[in-house]
Amino acid sequence: MKYLFLLIAIASLNQLRAQDIKYTNGHNEWNADSLGNHRVVVAFTGTGKFAKTTIEWRRRDKNPDQKRIIVQDAKTGKKILNVKTESISNKNGTFIFEPLSGQGTYYIYYLASKNSGSPNYPTVHYLQPEQTASNEWLGAIPEALKINTTVKEIESINAFNSFYPMEVIATGAESAALIRKYKRTDYVVFPEDRQYPVKMFDRIPYRWVQRGAVTQFTGSALRGENYALQLNVYALQNLEQLSVSFADLKDAKGNVIAAKNLSCINTGGTDYKGNPFTKIVNVTKDSIQPLWCLLDVPATAKPGIYKGAATVKAANAAVTVVPIQLTVGNALAKNGNIAEPWKQTRLKWLNSTMAQENTVIAPYTPLVLKDNTIDLLGRKVAIAPSGFPAQISTFFNEEMTGLQSAPNLLLTEPIHFHFFGADGKELKLTDGPLTYTRQTPGTIEWNNVNKNDKIQMDLHASLEFDGFLSYTVKITALQDIDFKNITLHIPFTKESSKYLMGLGEKGELRPDSLAWKWNVAQKNQDAVWVGAVNAGLQYTLRDEKYIRPLNTNFYLQKPLLLPTSWGNGDKGGITIAQKGKSILADNYSGERHMKKGDTLYYNFNLLITPFHTINTDFQWATRFYHKYDSIQKIKNIGATIINIHHGTAINPWINYPFIEWQKMKSYIDQAHQNGLKVKIYNTVRELSDHAYELFPLRSLGHEVYSTGKGGGFSWLQEHVDTDYIAAWFVPEVKDAAIINSGMSRWHNYYVEGMNWLTQNVGIDGIYLDDVAFDRITMKRIKRVLTADGHPGIIDLHSANQFNKRDGFINSANLYMEHFPYLNRLWFGEYFDYENNSPAFFLTEVSGIPFGLMGEMLQDGGNAWRGMVYGMTCRIPWTENADPTGIWKLWDQFGMQGTKMVGYWVSNPPVKTDNEKIKATTYKKEGKALVSIGSWNETDTDVSLLIDWKQLGIDPAKATITAPAVKNFQEARNFKVGEKIPVQKNKGWLLVIQ
Structure with a gap:
């Protein structure tokens, strides 16, 4: 079924072919990298040293005269050097060559190309013409040489590469003659079947010339089928606001397929948010605009021939009525016949609203609003009279294994805006009444209007069950006004701002101060995460024109749009530093003037982290094999x-x-x-x-x-x-x-x-x-x-996106909005596991501050450091790394049901006497597995500082064993209190029991 629509076309070439030329499948018989994907098979029937042929190839490519022609002897496979090009155009080409094997078959390759660049991002260039013929042979060509070589077929290297039939061009004269038959000067509508999608948008296909002037669409469908058809508009002038409407389809017995069952994906539909929309379709002169029309044939439709019409119109041109005749068969399509997507039956999916309702997804819990405080899984948001958060709290314990009763407070005071007039004095706003406009288990929304006599702030906010809090903040000038500054303050507590990631900073311990400016042309930076392991906040600054930029190697080709409000040319920026008892994020926009009636959108989003507790049992039990391979082997x-x-x-x-x-x-x-x-x-x-x-x-x-x-x-x-x-x-x-x-x-x-x-x-x-x-x-x-x-x-x-082509964005920051729904992270290519700090591992790689766990990729990662965060690598992706030895130890120790207590908690049961050598404990009743990872610059010895009471182990009876682990460590026993040698960048897995 793979290329059914092409194979059908090729099978029918006796009924429909350009100039009696066959278009055939070459079954990958030649090397495309040197010869290209297309050749003409010709037969020399003359005598002597000169074969001449004219090929009516009807090529769509630009500048065919600037591409090399290669002639090959089919019998010997030898390239023929004596070749002369008499003429080349898109319509045809005339060539003379030396038939080395006499009468017989020869190949003429006409899109010869060469592949260069990286294997996964190739650069293919087309070879320029070359002169290989000898002067002696050229001089001997008879002046009146006639055609003595016939074209047998045009071959593509395989069916997928074929140009037939929709990329075989009509000539300008043929196109003009066809258009004249329609007697229109503004545009022509060419109806077309779904199995022949328009592929050229600047040329008429020769297929339309061969079939003549067609003004009606005729097709056949199943009952219940998602049927598709094309009405292709060829513009003879610039067309504005193209649209199409439909009439009911009726059969001779009065049965009806209602017009509401027809639609056009080019003129409107349903966007990815579930909102209906219309599109303005303008068409430039001499171009083709396909109108793909969808017809939902009711399953209850009676078999028969249904007739109706589509009306195509443009704002600056006359209407065209296209009769539609559809034969509905007796057979009933299953699920719209989407099992045959080559018939375009899945185009209906473009307007789907499936799973759009914001129902709560496990493990999250329904939102509960009480006394202006909203409860959600592990978190609370208290709303101030202004409509902004008065306080954000989390209830995750330090180990991230459960919830606690005492809140982790993120804010020292409510989040708030400041408006400073030209004189530097603050313009206070009066809070309007807080109004809740929507209360569902998945979403709670509220509005407020805060104002004074100079400005008005219209606020709309929504909180979702996963901790996504979105603010639309519209500022309207009620009179002409000059501002010295408009700024948003987010005052973090010290406890909730231990780490920082974003705004050009790698995930690290929060610097004492940070000053950042917008630079959207080079930097994909509009967000920062500030937090601790069990409490944090990512915030993102946007305006009403935000469009998601490209990412992963392509940011520079479609970067962020500078938000007019926050960016304010080059005046906006962010500083984060201690101010009083707060770690204050000051998001400023600088001086500006607003005229009466002007509006600005100071929108921002908040993500409250973590999203849920970590599921360590899933980590130990779920082991990825990242390759298609034998199931039994895996x-x-x-x-x-x-x-x-x-x-x-x-x-x-x-x-x-x-x-x-x-x-x-x-x-x-x-x-x-x-x-x-x-x-x-x-x-x-x-x-x-x-x-x-x-x-x-x-x-x-x-x-x-x-x-x-x-x-x-x-x-x-x-x-x-x-x-x-x-x-x-x-x-x-x-x-x-x-x-x-x-x-x-x-x-x-x-x-x-x-x-x-x-x-x-x-x-x-x-x-x-x-x-x-x-x-x-x-x-x-x-x-x-x-x-x-x-x-x-x-x-x-x-892959690590902290680089020039990706706009220096942290991968975790870029994808944090997706973290609530992930089960595992794999960060990734170009992550440096050897030369980055524990804080980098924790924030940018492990996922732990967000309720996730991860794995390593580049060069297999660092197995010793990785296990401090419960991470290994994947097999068989990295040849020089193999986690199966660690998996085996997990099973031998019994990792299921252990409690992970990382070095990041305030009072871990095991730590070392060297701050640069970290220890994480996986404990269960009567024993513990301790992972030690070194960030020390040299080999060294460390002592374990053990809280035996926390471990629940009697030190007088305790043993400390390093089990043998393949590619990780040799077996060794240590005495309680004995110094443990730790190599640079390595560590140990120790069983204490």
Whole structure:
């Protein structure tokens, strides 16, 4: 089924072909890296040393005369040097060559290319023409040489690379003659079947010339099918505000398919937040705008021939009525016939609202509002009369294993704004009445209006069950006014501000002072996390025009928009330093003038951390095997979950796991029978070129695909053409991806797709390799993955994004909004586990301050330091690291049910006498496993400082043993009180009992 629509086209070429030329599949018979993806098969029937042919190839590529022609002898495979090009155009090319083997078959390659660059981000360039013919041979070409070589077929290296039929161009004269038949001067509508998506947006395909003037759409559908059709508008002038409307479809017996069952994805739909929207569609002269129309055929529709019409119109042009005739068969489609996505039956998913309702997701609890205080899992938010937080508290204990009765206070006073007039005097606002506008288990919302005679602050806030607190703050000038400064103060307690991450700072102990300025062109920085292990706050500054930027190598191509309010040109910034008893975050915007009626949005979001307690038992029991491999082999190694990346036999196409899904299901079924779980790679940062919906999505402009300079792998250049960003490429399967633009309706499709995979394929969750969607989509994904008792395990990998191309953002800061729904972190490539501090490990890598646990990746991580945070690496991802020895020790010791007490708590049961050598204790009744990791600059000896009472062990009877652990440590016994040698950057796992 993979390329059914192409194979159907190729199978029908006897009925429909350009100039009687066959378009065929080359079955990967030649090397594309030197010869390209396309060739013409010609037969020389003459005599002598000169073969001449004219090829009516109808090419879509630009500047064909600037690309090399390579002629090859089919019999010997030898490249022919004596070749002369008489003419080349998009329509045809005429060539003379020396037929080395006499009469017979020869190949003419016409898009010869060469691959360079990195394997996963290739740069493919097309070879320039070359002169290899000898002067003697050129001089001997007869002046009146006639065509003596016939074109047999045009071959693409495989079916997927074929240009037939929708990329075989009509000539300018043919296009003009066809358009004249429609007798229009403004635009022409070309109806087209769903199996022939428009792929060229600046040329008419020759298929339309061959079939002649068609003014009606005719098609066939199943009862209950998600049917799709195209109305393609070719603009003869610039068109404004293109739209389409529909009339009822009726059969001869009076049965009706209502007009409400028809829609057009190009002119509107439902956004990823669940809100309906309309799109303004303008079309430039001489371009094609496909209108993909969806028709929901009712399951109750009577079989028959239904007739109706679509009306296409533009604001500056006459209407066009396109009759529609649809034959509805007797067969009933299952689930809209989405099992055949090559028929575009899943385009309906673009407007899905699945899992949109903000229901509470486990382990979170419903919100409870009482006396202006909102309770949520492990946290409380008290609302001040102004509408801003008066206090934020958490109730997590230091070990992050449970809740305590005493609150951890985050604030020394309420969060508040200051407005300073030009004279430096503060303009006090009077608080309006606080009004709660929505109270549900998942969301509580409130409004307030604070004002004086000069300015008005309209506040809307919402708190969600996971600890996400969002403020929309609209400032309106009631008269012309000059400000010296507008600033937001967040006054942290010292206890809740031990660490800081963001604003150009790595995760570390909070510096004594920090001064930061906006620089969106180079830095993806609009947020900072300030906190302790069991209490913290991330805040993010935005305005009403915020658009999620690109990330993961592509930030500089679509950076943040500077918020007009907070940025204020180059005047805005943030300082964080001690002021009195507070650690004050001063978010200032500087001097500005507002005219009467002007508005500014000083929006900000808060995330209250941690999100929940850590689940150490899940950490010990859940062991990832990060590769597609033999199930029995994986089971024997001791892993429990298999992560299937893309580029594999059962998940070949990046972020499009719907083509080989039956193979995937078979593998997952086998894994389940062996007690293993399987998760797949699937996200939305980019999309495979193999996606059936690629060209319908291209018809949406830049709603789904980001604008860009093009390039990349040859398939993208030859078929997508221009205006895209080339993304990840998998050489083994030749899968090329395109970068998505950000938040779009593709996220609706993604949610539906994950639901389908969960329900029909049985996936146990997803592996995310960086994330290009926001928390709204993440919540929806978690809901569908965990529906009906499915485990819905999500783990997130990120490469370290603290670098120039990613805008110097901390991965944990970037993805913190997703943390409430993750089960594991894997941070990641380019993380330095050797030259960073314990505070960096704790805040940027481990996940512990957020209720998560993690694993290491780069070079296998540092096993000794990692275990201080309960982390290992994954197999078999890193060849020089193997966690199975540590897994074995976990099982021997019995890690299930242990209590993790890290060095970060105020009174740990075990610590060392060297501040640079950390100890974390995993204790249970009668024994403890102590992990020691060194950040000391040299090898050294340490003493263990043990609180025997906390351990519940009699020191007189205690033993301290270092069990043998493969690739970690040799067996050794220590006496109580004996110095323990610790190598630089290494450590020990000690059993005390």
